[in-house]
Amino acid sequence: MTGNIVNRSDGVLITVSGEKNQIDIFKLGIKKQSPSAAVIKKIIVNQIDSIVADSFNILPSKILENQITEISPDIAVCDDCLNDLKTQTHRIDYPFINCTHCGPRFSIIKDLPYDRINTTMSMFEMCGVCRHEYNEVEDRRFHAQPVACNNCGPRYSLKGERGFQKIIKEISSKIEQGKVIAIKGLGGYNLICNAQSDNAILRIREIKGRDSKPFAVMFRDLKTIKDYCKVTNDEKELLESWRKPIVILNEKKELCIAINSGLKSIGAMLPYLPFHYLLFDQLKIPAIIYTSANNSGEPIISDNLMANQNLSKKVDAFVSHNRKIENPLDDSVVKTILGKQQIIRRARGFVPSPIELDYTVDGVFAAGAELKNSFCIGKNNSVIMSQHIGDLKNFETYAFYQKTVFQFFELFRFKTRIITCDFHPDYLSTQFAENLNSENLNGNKIPIIKVQHHHAHIVSCMAENQLNEKVIGVSFDGTGYGTDGNIWGGEFLICDTKSFDRYAHFDYVKMPGGDLAVGQPWRILLAYLNNSQIKIENLDCLRNIDKQEIELVLKMIQQDINSPLTSSAGRLFDVVACILNLCNKQTFDAEAPIRLESVADKTETGFYPFEFSNGILNFNKTIDAIISSIKNESIPVVSAKFHNTIAQAIKHVSVIMRKESGLNKIILSGGVFQNRFLLEKSIQILNKNKFEVFTNHSVPPNDGGIALGQLVVASNYL
Ligand code: ZN
Numbered sequence: 001m002t003g004n005i006v007n008r009s010d011g012v013l014i015t016v017s018g019e020k021n022q023i024d025i026f027k028l029g030i031k032k033q034s035p036s037a038a039v040i041k042k043i044i045v046n047q048i049d050s051i052v053a054d055s056f057n058i059l060p061s062k063i064l065e066n067q068i069t070e071i072s073p074d075i076a077v078c079d080d081c082l083n084d085l086k087t088q089t090h091r092i093d094y095p096f097i098n099c100t101h102c103g104p105r106f107s108i109i110k111d112l113p114y115d116r117i118n119t120t121m122s123m124f125e126m127c128g129v130c131r132h133e134y135n136e137v138e139d140r141r142f143h144a145q146p147v148a149c150n151n152c153g154p155r156y157s158l159k160g161e162r163g164f165q166k167i168i169k170e171i172s173s174k175i176e177q178g179k180v181i182a183i184k185g186l187g188g189y190n191l192i193c194n195a196q197s198d199n200a201i202l203r204i205r206e207i208k209g210r211d212s213k214p215f216a217v218m219f220r221d222l223k224t225i226k227d228y229c230k231v232t233n234d235e236k237e238l239l240e241s242w243r244k245p246i247v248i249l250n251e252k253k254e255l256c257i258a259i260n261s262g263l264k265s266i267g268a269m270l271p272y273l274p275f276h277y278l279l280f281d282q283l284k285i286p287a288i289i290y291t292s293a294n295n296s297g298e299p300i301i302s303d304n305l306m307a308n309q310n311l312s313k314k315v316d317a318f319v320s321h322n323r324k325i326e327n328p329l330d331d332s333v334v335k336t337i338l339g340k341q342q343i344i345r346r347a348r349g350f351v352p353s354p355i356e357l358d359y360t361v362d363g364v365f366a367a368g369a370e371l372k373n374s375f376c377i378g379k380n381n382s383v384i385m386s387q388h389i390g391d392l393k394n395f396e397t398y399a400f401y402q403k404t405v406f407q408f409f410e411l412f413r414f415k416t417r418i419i420t421c422d423f424h425p426d427y428l429s430t431q432f433a434e435n436l437n438s439e440n441l442n443g444n445k446i447p448i449i450k451v452q453h454h455h456a457h458i459v460s461c462m463a464e465n466q467l468n469e470k471v472i473g474v475s476f477d478g479t480g481y482g483t484d485g486n487i488w489g490g491e492f493l494i495c496d497t498k499s500f501d502r503y504a505h506f507d508y509v510k511m512p513g514g515d516l517a518v519g520q521p522w523r524i525l526l527a528y529l530n531n532s533q534i535k536i537e538n539l540d541c542l543r544n545i546d547k548q549e550i551e552l553v554l555k556m557i558q559q560d561i562n563s564p565l566t567s568s569a570g571r572l573f574d575v576v577a578c579i580l581n582l583c584n585k586q587t588f589d590a591e592a593p594i595r596l597e598s599v600a601d602k603t604e605t606g607f608y609p610f611e612f613s614n615g616i617l618n619f620n621k622t623i624d625a626i627i628s629s630i631k632n633e634s635i636p637v638v639s640a641k642f643h644n645t646i647a648q649a650i651k652h653v654s655v656i657m658r659k660e661s662g663l664n665k666i667i668l669s670g671g672v673f674q675n676r677f678l679l680e681k682s683i684q685i686l687n688k689n690k691f692e693v694f695t696n697h698s699v700p701p702n703d704g705g706i707a708l709g710q711l712v713v714a715s716n717y718l
């Protein structure tokens, strides 16, 4: 066949001439033989008359005005490269091996177009062999921008030692002795240790200042994961995909109690960098802890100097390398819901792949939420989400946020036409948006649109499901600022992508001590019990709480001192976990509900009473029933029945909403729906009642996805 191919910023244009059956095979081949990380959105075929050429040529790339080429996310090392690692003389055990189909992308890019000169590889001059591969169209490394080898590329170092085979031997023997290693990875520095060494894991907790939040575990291979975790086919597919994310799996056999402090799930991942494979070649253990080296709550560390200052004295070996990380990012975390992917943390492997819409969102900047922040920008019909940024209340994280926003503006040639942010006046992202808003756009202020938190959650899910109509939105999460000044979080909305009506919500309850009550669920339990007949002296879960403290909190509730009102669903889960004595004090975000879900008996179908009238869902009867049933029902059964109660409540209210509005499409979004048991139960019950149910798959249902919703709401004002 003859013709040509040109890479344009709006897609690839191939002109080809040949026998009809040849062309048919060629068309099929494009789909079938495309690289694993390729995404083919659409193939449009047009017939033309003239024969175009007498050979087949690659023409220079073309950039159409105001169009930008997509930047690929970072791709896990491919099988061919793993083979080259053993066979190619100039790349034996070379930890930065990559090819056209794998290797770093987003983490190293400084500017567009994606050419070596615009990446942090620019400082490494290719050797003759690499250059030949780079220029040879038949080679696997033709135009692989980060191409490198032992002779010319970046190198690891450990206390002056630069031979990687020696380094890997030394750190692997240290890991087996129970030592802790800091090592620079793809998106930042990581801490690693033997996943079966209590002492080493406790030391990592100390170094990071992290209490009991579970650690991610990197297993040597899938077979070993299956020894310790239950793996469905869908989970296997996610684990082995080119993104190689952390996948939350159900535990089968305990690996080490220090990893997850008794939770029955494990965040598991497979090796994704060449050095991970080289390390497991040496190690005899099944798995390592693989966690970012930053202090808990701070952004990932990517700078060599800073890492050296902060880490080198705290660990048993400090391993660095000399390729700069331009865009620091964490490992992504996913799980499956009824076989489909749900993203918990969206970073490596996903960012900056856009979410495509069928309307323009060009020029909209969405500042995101505050905790689990991620922001996004609109470019034509695409939304480019930032990597997971984290909790902006942390000083360093807020600095990282601001830096990353301006990096995105520059990298994606972004011109702000509209700014959007949360309705919460105190969010640092809101304040950032307001500061940005004072800048001028042709002498005018850039318009700023504030979007209510739960409306944004629902619209994030509508956007990724291509819905642009009125729907029933169920948004359950921890906290979100309501239009009445109260803290919302158990919300039933009737909304489209422009506006919303608050149809129903969880009954307000007091949060004695405000934010303090989020970490200490027993405070809200007291508020729930304020109007109940139940005597708090009889409650087991309050035995360990100081009597005076209880008195004080009761006084706060009765006299309405520092007790804001909340309709949060998250708080109700906290309270139930507290009653069951699973968690009196939360040491990490959503610990109480995670523990509650972890113990639930998934076969239980019963549920407790609840009340709904005048748009108010009240769970006082549920709480009373739980307290009286703990004497004769097991904790797994009570937990399951509580989850079922919430699913039943969703159905109950939705059926009434459907009757009144005629709407049948229902959206479930918000952080509470990271609870797999609740979400699967709710979907099943709603499906049985003939609802069309939609959930988040491309962005997180938690606050990490909220920027997408903000952006789409604001795009109505373009
Ligand atoms: Zn490769």
Ligand code: ZN
Pocket (backbone or CB within 6 Å): 126, 127, 128, 129, 130, 131, 148, 149, 150, 151, 152, 153
């Ligand atoms: Zn080379």
Ligand code: FE
Pocket (backbone or CB within 6 Å): 453, 457, 477, 478, 479, 480, 670, 671, 702, 703
């Ligand atoms: Fe939220």
